Structures are given as structure tokens and as C-alpha cells.
Amino acid sequence: MKNNVEKELLNHAEPILNNINFFHIFISLSQIILLILVLSWIIKKISFIKRNKSNSNIKIIEKISLGSNEFIVLAEVKEVQLILGVTKNNITHLYTFISKLKKNELSDK
Numbered sequence: 408m409k410n411n412v413e414k415e416l417l418n419h420a421e422p423i424l425n426n427i428n429f430f431h432i433f434i435s436l437s438q439i440i441l442l443i444l445v446l447s448w449i450i451k452k453i454s455f456i457k458r459n460k461s462n463s464n465i466k467i468i469e470k471i472s473l474g475s476n477e478f479i480v481l482a483e484v485k486e487v488q489l490i491l492g493v494t495k496n497n498i499t500h501l502y503t504f505i506s507k508l509k510k511n512e513l514s515d516k
């Protein structure tokens with residue numbers, strides 16, 4: 408009796424796992440995974456844009472990747488632009504651009 412039940416279950420499972428159905432299942436799962444990746448990328452980009460448009464005094468103007476966790480960042484704090492080296496464990500000040508307002512103040516003195 409047990410053998411008959413097992414054979415019957417195997418007979419019903421064979422058509423489900425044939426090549427065509429397996430291919431359709433694989434393609435469907437791949438499309439779902441791709442959709443999830445694309446949507447997560449879009450959400451990440453939208454949140455980055457919203458973060459930069461806030462009313463903060465600090466703005467990231469440009470960011471260049473040098474490696475997996477290494478960047479050079481051009482940031483603006485009020486009227487001063489800073490070039491910063493950013494790694495996983497450290498932020499280093501590389502250079503400061505003096506704003507036009509400060510240059511005028513220095514030349515007036």
C-alpha cells in the first residue's frame with residue numbers, strides 16, 4: 408500500500424518538474440529578483456537626492472570613488488568648500504577653497 412502511494416505521488420510530481428515548467432519557474436523567479444534589485448536601486452537614488460536637498464548648511468557637491476571604501480568628497484559648509492579624503496575608518500581634510508566673499512574681505516584689509 409505504501410509503495411502504491413509513493414508511486415502515485417511520483418507520477419503526479421513528474422509533470423510538474425519537467426523541463427518546460429522548471430524553465431518557466433526559473434524565469435519568473437529571475438524576473439522577481441531583478442525587479443527587487445531595480446526597485447531597491449531606485450529607492451536608494453531617490454533617498455540620496457532628498458538627503459542632499461535638505462536645508463542643511465553642509466552640502467556634498469561631488470564624490471569620487473577611489474576604491475571600495477575610499478572616496479574624495481567636495482563638500483560645502485556655508486561659504487567654504489572643503490576637499491575631504493574619506494575611508495572606512497577616517498576622514499582627512501585635504502584642502503580648503505576660500506569663498507569669493509572671504510577673498511574680498513582679505514583684499515579689502
